[in-house]
Each structure stands twice: as structure tokens, then as C-alpha cells.
Amino acid sequence: MEYQIPRGTYDILPAQSYKWQKVISAFRELAxxxxxxxxxxxxxxxxxxxxxxxGDSSDVVKKEMYRFTDxxxxxxxxxxxxxxxxxxxxxxxxxxxxxxxxxxxYIGPMFRYDRPQAGRYRQFYQYGIEFIGSNNPYYDAExxxxxWFYLTGLGLQKLRLELNSVGCPKxxxxxxxxxxxxxxPHLPQLCPxxxxxxxxxxxxxxxxxxxxxxxxASGAPSQLDYLDAECREHFAAVQEQLSLMEIPFVINPxxxxxxxxxxxxxxxxxxxxxxxxxxxxxxxxxxxxxEQIGGKSIPALGxxxxxxxxxxxxxxxxxxxxxxxxxxxxVITMGKAAQxxxxxxxxxxxxxxxxxxYDPDKTSFKAQLKAADNSxxxxxxxxxxxxxxxxxxxxxxxxxxxxxxxxxxxxxxxIAILKG
RNA sequence: GUGGGUGUAGUUCAAUGGCAGAGCACCGGAUUGUGGUUCCGGGCGUUGUGGGUUCAACUCCCAUCACCCACCCCA
Numbered sequence: 001m002e003y004q005i006p007r008g009t010y011d012i013l014p015a016q017s018y019k020w021q022k023v024i025s026a027f028r029e030l031a032x033x034x035x036x037x038x039x040x041x042x043x044x045x046x047x048x049x050x051x052x053x054x055g056d057s058s059d060v061v062k063k064e065m066y067r068f069t070d071x072x073x074x075x076x077x078x079x080x081x082x083x084x085x086x087x088x089x090x091x092x093x094x095x096x097x098x099x100x101x102x103x104x105x106y107i108g109p110m111f112r113y114d115r116p117q118a119g120r121y122r123q124f125y126q127y128g129i130e131f132i133g134s135n136n137p138y139y140d141a142e143x144x145x146x147x148w149f150y151l152t153g154l155g156l157q158k159l160r161l162e163l164n165s166v167g168c169p170k171x172x173x174x175x176x177x178x179x180x181x182x183x184x185p186h187l188p189q190l191c192p193x194x195x196x197x198x199x200x201x202x203x204x205x206x207x208x209x210x211x212x213x214x215x216x217a218s219g220a221p222s223q224l225d226y227l228d229a230e231c232r233e234h235f236a237a238v239q240e241q242l243s244l245m246e247i248p249f250v251i252n253p254x255x256x257x258x259x260x261x262x263x264x265x266x267x268x269x270x271x272x273x274x275x276x277x278x279x280x281x282x283x284x285x286x287x288x289x290x291e292q293i294g295g296k297s298i299p300a301l302g303x304x305x306x307x308x309x310x311x312x313x314x315x316x317x318x319x320x321x322x323x324x325x326x327x328x329x330x331v332i333t334m335g336k337a338a339q340x341x342x343x344x345x346x347x348x349x350x351x352x353x354x355x356x357x358y359d360p361d362k363t364s365f366k367a368q369l370k371a372a373d374n375s376x377x378x379x380x381x382x383x384x385x386x387x388x389x390x391x392x393x394x395x396x397x398x399x400x401x402x403x404x405x406x407x408x409x410x411x412x413x414x415i416a417i418l419k420g
Numbered sequence: 421g422u423g424g425g426u427g428u429a430g431u432u433c434a435a436u437g438g439c440a441g442a443g444c445a446c447c448g449g450a451u452u453g454u455g456g457u458u459c460c461g462g463g464c465g466u467u468g469u470g471g472g473u474u475c476a477a478c479u480c481c482c483a484u485c486a487c488c489c490a491c492c493c494c495a
Contacts, residue, residue: 004468007486059493063421081495114493115421116486126495193492209491259494268495279495306495334453365453373455384453398455 008114008122015324022321023154023307023314024107027127030150034142036103036129041085043109044068047077053084053293055260057200064112078111081259082128082304083286084293090132091295101133119277119309128304129283132290135299137234140265140285141241147281147303148247151269151310155319159280160270161248164255165235166203167227168263169288175226176202186216206254222253231264238265257282261289265301271313280313281305327357328418329395330372334365334384342383345408352415356381373398379418 005011012020028038047067054061066078079085086104089095095102107127114120129146131139144161151159166172179202183190187198190205194213197204206217227235242249249267257266266284274280283303291297314321331346333339339360349356357375362368365384372380382394387405395417396403406414 004486064493110495112494115491116488117490118488120494124495128495276490276492277494281495283495304495309495332454363452366455367448369453369455371455380455382453386453394453396454401455403454 006122008116008120010121018324019311019314019321020307023310024127026154027105027107027150030146030153031105031129034103034146036105036131036146039086039089039104039106039130040108041079041082041089041106043111044076044078045085045088047075049084049088049293050077050080053087053259053261053289054081058259060112060259064114066111066113080112081110082106082108082126083130083259083261083289083302086128086130086302087132087289087293087295087300090130091290091293095132096296096298099133101131101139104130104132106130117277118275119306119312121308125307126304127307128302130300130302132298132300135234135287137237138241140234140238140301141245141247143283143301143303144242144249144267145245145247147269147283147305151280151305154310154314154321156271156313156317158272158313158317160250160272162252162255162268162270163239163242163249164223164252164266165227165231165238165264166223166255166257166262166266166284167231171226171228171231172203172223175221175223178221178226179203179205182220183216189216203256207256224251224253234264257284261286261292263287267303269305271309273316274309274312277309280309325355327375327377328355329357329379329381330368330375330377330398331356331358332365332368332372332380332382334382335388338383338385338388341388345411348411349415349418352411354415354418 031038047065050065051061056062060080065080068076068078070076086106090102090104105128108125109123110126111123113122116122127150129143131143144163148159148161167175180198183194183198183202183205187195189212190198191208191210191213194205194208194210197208203223205213206220208214208217224232224235239249239251252268255266255268262284264285264287266282268282269280270278271280272278281303282305283301285299285301287299287301288297290300329349331342333342346356346358357372357377359368359371362371369380377398380394380396380398382396387393390405390407391409392405392407393414394403394405395414406417408414
């Protein structure tokens, strides 16, 4: 084979595309019901947008970003995530003018140079929500509700919503200090990765998977004990709102968000049974991000989820996403005259929204009927010499074999039968 | 980026150094006006790719590409 798809990418083939259409339209409909509107941004942005927002020590920025220089030497990057571009657009297009909250959603491809694995690709599709404009804990719950109702609404059962608060920048300074104090005596026993984490991002020490580190981390102080009064109150209020909305959650003080811009509420939806990549979606509040990238200080939050993993989970749980479309009718003609007579009618049926399949390459009656059967069409529409003479068609129900003869004109009668 | 595994027909899999096969799917036929069942017929596929060893390679060796699994990272 001369050409091959790039590593870590995939084609969505026709046999799969109806599933994608289904999960995408379900997301659009739910978001719309909550009053969220779609925003689309370019797949590439100035590289520094991501460096400044995600944090230049994050792996996403350090080693997973597709960077390139354009012909004039500008530094760009294929977007590795969706929040920073949306916030950039919000600030740039002055959506902050007036007092209205921005309720936004997006759907599109993201790019990260990772080693491909089940549920992990270099180009992957995310759906996401961004809410900008209020620090009211109601909105934390609302955003989480959209995610929760989306996933449960599709039919997933084995979901777990995990909730945490990572505090504001002020309390996380205290917490980082406490963590360092706790880990310092154990430093020599920690794995090499954790040694680096100790300096750069002590919080990451909490979710190391090396058993010895895990053991040490199990006694570490909890973030929740280091929240200041305001953050503690906000976290409690979010929980209350979620309970009022009847959304089940568990508190997991070990949730660490990978990107630097998160503050306060952090959450993740875990699906057991996907192997290592078991996080279906994650998000949180990012009250400091807008100011960080040059806007006014406006509180905001959001989440993002990956469609690939979602589809894997739906598959694993054997949730049906409907079927690929099947024809309403399969047209069978015998002889050239019948074919010529029928051609305009076929298209008139199609214009009326009826899915009519027709294959001029199949000539024998038997082959056509067999193809009609294989297509799973509801009806075969048959026109031969007899029907030609009487300007009628035979409509054969392919499930029960019953046939009826119907005149071609007026076509509305035929359409009524097919739609009914 | 690190470690391990796997690549054979559309697909699922056989063939342990000696002629590349089977099930399913697909196509055709069994009276050119009735499908599904049945019967008959239909397979040269660069054995992922490129080298090497050998009289002989799907099989052994090296490289490379891709996928899978775990680490890592994250959605």
C-alpha cells in the first residue's frame, strides 16, 4: 500500500458514521436544552496561548503539542484542548460586554502527540461545555448536570462522577507547602518521576501508580483540609446543588487536573471497564484563566470529553445507537421501458424524503430482489411489463411478503403508504 | 518517551523450514416475474513493508511501519 493514514489517526467509515452522528446530535440537543450555543474555533492557534494557559510544565505543552512555524516565522500549534481557544475567542470578540453569561459548547478534533493506545489517539474528537460569567455554585452543578445527563441519557450505567475542589491559588499555595512538608522525609524512597513532581507539581505526587509511592501518598494531607473559608463554602454549595439535582457523586480528594488553569471545583467521570484510559470526561472551574490570557477577571468553568472513549464505553455496555439507515423502498425494474418510466418517479420520491435505492447494474429480476432483501428495505417497488401497461407499481412488503398494486398517479398516495 | 505482544483473503482464523487453506461474508447459477432456506460454482492473497540466512521462509534473523496492552499522559 502506497499511502497510509498517519499514526494515531483513524477514518470514520460509513458503517460507523451513524453512531457518531447519534452521539453528536444527542450532545447538541441536550446542550441546547440548557441554553448553550455552539462555538467553533480554528484547529490551530498561537502556540503561546496554550503555553500560557495550560502551564508550560504540563506534559501536554511540553511534549505532546504539534507545533509548527508558518512561512512568516510565527509559532502555531494544533490545539491540544478546547478551553483556551474558546476563552481566547470570548475575550477577543468582547463577548464579556454586557452582563449576560456566555453558555457555550464545542465539538471538534484536538491533537496531541501521544503514543496511541486504546481510547487514545493523536487526533481525537472532543465535546465540551464552557460557562463564563458567574461564580455561583449553581453553575458548577449545571455544567456537571449536562455532562451527567448526556452520558446517562445515552444509556451508560457504569459511571462514577468524582468530585473535588483544588481550591483557589491562595489555598493551593498552603496545600503545596503542606504536601512538601509531608513528602520531604520520604523523598529518597519516591520513584524518579515523583522526585521531579516534588519540585514542580507536588499535587501530582498523589496519583502516582508506583505501589511504594502510592503507599506513602495514602497518608498525605488532603486538599480539602486546606481550603480557605470561601473555597470550602463554595465546594459545599456545589455538593448541595448536585444533591438537589439528584446527581450522584463521590468525593475524591485525589483528583488532579492535568492543566494548570483549574481552580476550585474539579470533576471527572470514570467508566470502569475501559482499561487504562477510563476517564470519559473531566473538567472544572477556571476562575483565573480569563485574566491570565488577557481578559477581565471573570469566573468560568467547563468540561471536555472524548467521543472515542464514549463510543468504546457504549460498545462495552452494548448500548444500541440505532442502526445505519435502511432504504424505504428498493426499486426493481424489468426492461428498459419500465426503467425509463420510473426514473423521474424515483427522484420525486426522494425529493419527498423517501430513501429509494436503485441499482441499474443489476438486471435480472432475481438479482434485484435479492439485493432488495440484502438492503433491508421495507418495500420492493416492482415495475415490469404488466405494471407498465397499467401505469401501476407492485409494492412488496419484504418482511411478510405481502404485495399490493398501486397506481403510479397520484404519487401522493404511494408516498402516504410508504410514510404510514 | 519506556517495556511487552501481534500483523496471513473483505472478516475471523488455520498452515511449527517443503504445493498458502477453512468458516462467515460476498458474487453468479439451479425456467430472464418473486428474496430469505437448500444445492452447485467462484480465491494468484505482493502472508504489513524492506533486507538477510537457507536448496527451500507465512515459519528463523535484522530493520521498518501499523495495531494492541501496560507505563506515562489525559478526554
